[in-house]
Amino acid sequence: MQTSGNTILITGGGSGIGRELAHEWHDLGNTVIVAGRTQHSLDETATGRENIHAMLLDIGDADDIGRFAREVVAAHPDLNVLVNNAGIMRFEEVGEARNLADAEETIVTNLLGPMRLTDALIEHLKAQDNAAIVNVTSGLAFVPMPKTATYSATKAALHSYTISLRVKLAGQVEVVELAPPAVQTELTPGQSTREGYMPLGAFIEETMAGFTRAETPEEVLTEKVLFLRNAEAEGRFSEALAMTSSF
Template identity: 75%
Template sequence: MKTSGNTILITGGGSGIGRELARRWHDLGNTVIVAGRTLSAVEETAEGFAHMHALQLDVASEEDVARFVGELLDRFPALNVLINNAGIMRYEDITSARDLADAEATIETNLLGPIRLIDGLLDHLKGQADAAIINVTSGLAFVPMPKAATYSATKAAMHSYTVSLRVKLAGAVEVIELAPPAVQTELTPGQSQREGYMPLDAFIDETMKPFEAGETPPEVLTEMVLFLRNAEAEGRFDEALAMTSRF
């Protein structure tokens, strides 16, 4: 993926990983559109950045995704990169019958949202030079956190979907998976201060290195996430699962 001269859409751009990726990509010489459910949050992300634009989008709404795609392509016909970053993480007790609202919202946001957005933009992206799709998954795609069972399942599904997409779009659109470890953001309450989680700035610095190096790998991984990413291949799955189960 080229590092400058792109027009990039980043969902979930109102905070955390999405906000900092947007600013870093902007500073490399790209036009960046940040989208999020709360307009004031993405406007705050874009404030002071000359080539960054804020748009409202609820990725959990099929109707809003359709509206957004039309507006986006009308205003930014040079769009050639989609970064699916928006996501929610809810802790659940799955040991007995419960209200499934959290599980349903997680699936709508983390799985159906990016699939719908890819579907809406794919024909356009296939006609663009240097087109790319980056799907942000998680180390929990490879070893689940039982306390966040649906979140883990949606990230595993997005990993699988990304692999399939990469095969089917080979030669037309570059498909990249970005799988963060536990990062100090407000994905869950108090997480930005949680000891043992990777500082956000350090995560962004390490994540951007392979992009800036030239040949972007199919999976962009920090050193910290490899404990989960490679657990099964290295015969450590039970050990890794025991660790994620302690949370």
């Protein structure tokens, strides 16, 4: 993925990882479109940076994704990078009968949303030079956290889907997976100050070092996420699962 000269669309760009990636890529000389459900948050991301553009998108609504895809391509015909970053995490008790509304919303937002938006933009991206898709998964794609079982499952599924995309788009669109560790953002209440989680600034710094290499790796990983990413390969899966289970 080239460092500058892109037109980059980032979903979930109104806060957290999405906002900070938008700022970093903008400052490297890219045009950035941030998309999300809340205009005020998107405008805050764009403040002071003339080449960040805010556009409303409900990633959980299939019809709105279609509307958005048509409008973003019309407004930004040079769009060549899609970053599927929007996501939600809900705590749940899967060991008992419960209302599945949170689980269903998580699947629609975290998995169907990226699939639908990718599908809506894929033909456009294939026609662009230096095209790329970046799917944001999680360390929990590799070792689940039982307290967030559906979130973990959607990220595992997106990891698998990303591998398939990479194979099918080889030579046409570069496909990159960004798998964060637990990062201090407001993904869940109180997470931005939770002890033991990676500070957002440190995460962004290490992540951007991966994206600015001469060749972007297929998986952009921080040192902190490797405990989960490599747990099974290194024979530590049970240990890692015990850790995530103790949350």
